[in-house]
Amino acid sequence: MRRSTVPNEPGLADFLDPEQLSKILRYWLSPRLIWALLIGVVALWLLSGFYMVGPGERGLVLTFGRLTGQSESGLHYRLPAPIQSNVVVDTARVRTAEVGYITEAGNQNVVLAEAQMLTGDENMVVVQLFIQYLVQDPVAYVFYVKDAEAVLKASAEIALRSAVGQNTIDFTMTEGRVQAQEQVKTLLQMLLDQYRTGLLVTEARLLAVDPPSDVRDAFDDVVRAFEDRERLVKEAEGYAEQVVPAARGEAAQMVLEAEAYREQRLIRAEGDAARFLTLLAEYQKAPEVMRERLYLESIERVLSGADIFILDTGSGGVLPFLPLTAVTPPAEPVIVPTEPAPAP
C-alpha cells in the first residue's frame, strides 16, 4: 500500500484513512479553488452557447422552447441552456425514400408486401418507387409534424397505390408509366402539404412496374407474341416487295416481246411485198415466159425428191399396182403463209 504525502495526488486507498480524508477535503474546500472552479464552470456554460451551422443547413434558435430566430451557415452564438437551445436542419441535402424495395449493400431487395398491389382492372403488379425530396420548411419539418420521414413514406405508398389503382395494368406498365409517375408526385406533394411536413418532393420515379413472378412467363409470352406479329408482317412485306417488282419485270418483258413481234411482222411483210413486187415487175415484161419458167423450176424442186409413179388413170380397166407398205411417211408439212420460199 502506497502512502503519499503529496495531497493533490490522492490515491484510492487514501479515502480509507480518516486523517488523510480530512486533509483532502480541506484542500478541496479551499475558497480560491472553489471560485476558480465556479468561474470555470460558468465559462464553460457560457461557451456551450456556440454552435455551427454547416453549408446548406439552417439553424433554429429557441428561447425557453419558443422559436425566436433562424441562422444561416457559419459559427453562431446563443445563450446557453436552458435559456436558449438550437436545432440544425440540413435543407440542401437531397434525401431519398424507397417504396417496394430496400437497398442493401448495393442490391435492391423487393419488399413484396409493399411492392405488390392491385391495379384498376383487378390485376396485381409489383412496383418499385424511388423518391427524392428535401426539407423546404425546416420549422414545419421539426415542429409541425412528428416524424416527417415516416409520414412521407406512408404518403408515398398511399399515392402510389392510388395511382396504380386508378389505371389498368397495361397502361401502368407501358405508356402510362410517366403519367402514373406524375400522378404519384402530385398526390404525394398534396398530402405532404396538407400535413405541413415542410418537405418538397423533387422526384418520384417508378423504377420497375413488373407482373408478379407467378405470371411473369405469361407476360413474357405476350411480348414474344407481339414480336411474332411484327415478324410475320415484316416477312409478308418482304414477300410483297419481292413479288411485285418481279411481276413488273415480267410485264415489261411481255410488252417488249409483243412490240418486237409487231415490228418483225411489219418488216417481214414489207419484205414479202417488195419481193413480190420485184417479181411482178419482171413478170409483166414477159408473162408467158415467166410463168413457164417459175412453174418448171418449182416442179423440178418438188419432184426431184419424190417417188413418182406414172399411171394412165384415164383407161380405167387395168388395176394399178402400188407397193403401199413400202411407202415411207413423209415429214409433217408445215405451212406458214408468209414464210419466205426459196428463191425461184
Next chain:
Amino acid sequence: MKKLIVVGILAVVVLAAFQSVYIVGEGQQGLAFQFGDPVRVVRDPGLYFKAPFIHDIVLLEKRVLGTEPQSAEYLTLDKKRLLVDHVSRWQITDPLLFYRTMRNETGAMARLDQIIAGRLREEIASHNFIDIVREKREAIVATVTVGAQEAAGSFGISLLDVRIRRIDLPTDVQESVFARMQAERDRIAKRYRAEGEEQALEIRAAAEKEREIILATAYAQSQVLRGEGDAQAALVTANAFGQDLEFYGLVRRLQVYETILGEGSTIILPPDSDLLRYLESPVLVPPADVEAVTAGD
C-alpha cells in the same frame, strides 16, 4: 453551522425557483394541474410560471401525429374479402379534453383506430370491390374521415384525414387472380399472333393481286401490239399482192407445193400430164393437172 443553514436555504430557493417555472417547447402544449384539478391550459411555447410543488405539469404533443395500424379484413358489397390498412393523421386540439378522455397517445391511437375501422367497415360493405380499388377510394375515405372526425372531436382530437394505404387480396384469393391474369395474357398473346397472321396474309394477297393485275395488263397490251403487227403486215402484203392476184396465186401455189411435197412424197402422174407431155413424143398434147397424193395411211 451557520454556513450550512445558508447553503440549505439557498438550495431550497433554487429548487423552488426551478419548480415554479416550466418550459413548453415548440410543437408541445401543456396542462397544469393543482392536485389533479386542471388550472391552466398552455397552447403556445415559452417559459411559464406555476406554484411550486402544488401544480403538476403534463406536456402533450401539438404536432401532427399518425396512426398506422395493421391491416384488417373487410367484406365488400359483392362479398369479396379485402385486406385494408388505413393511415390517419390527427392533432390534439383540446389538450384538457384529450387528457381526460385518453390520457396518452397510445390509448388515443387504439381508440381512434377502432372508430375508423368501424366506419371503414360500413363504407366498404356498401361498395363493390372494383369501385373501392378504382374510383371510389377517395369518396370512401372522405366519408370515413367526416364520420370519424365527429367522434374524434369528443376526445379533443382533430382528425386531419384518413387514407387507405393498402388494399390487398387475401393470399388464397391471389391465386385465382394470378390464374385469371395468366388466362388474360394467353388471350392477348394469341390475339397478337393471330393478328400477325391476318396482316401477313392480307399483305401477301394484296401483293399477289397486284402481280396478277400487272401481268394481265401487260398481256392485254401485248395482245393489242401483236394485233397491230398482224394488221399492218396484212395491209402491206395485201396492197402488194392485190396488184396482180392471178400471178400471186401462181407464185404462192408453187411455194405451197414445195412446202407440202417434201422428200419422200409419192406422186402419181398420168402420162398425158403437162409435165410429161414430151415424155413419149415431142408432139404437143393438151396439158392436164398434176395430181399429188401424200402417202402415209
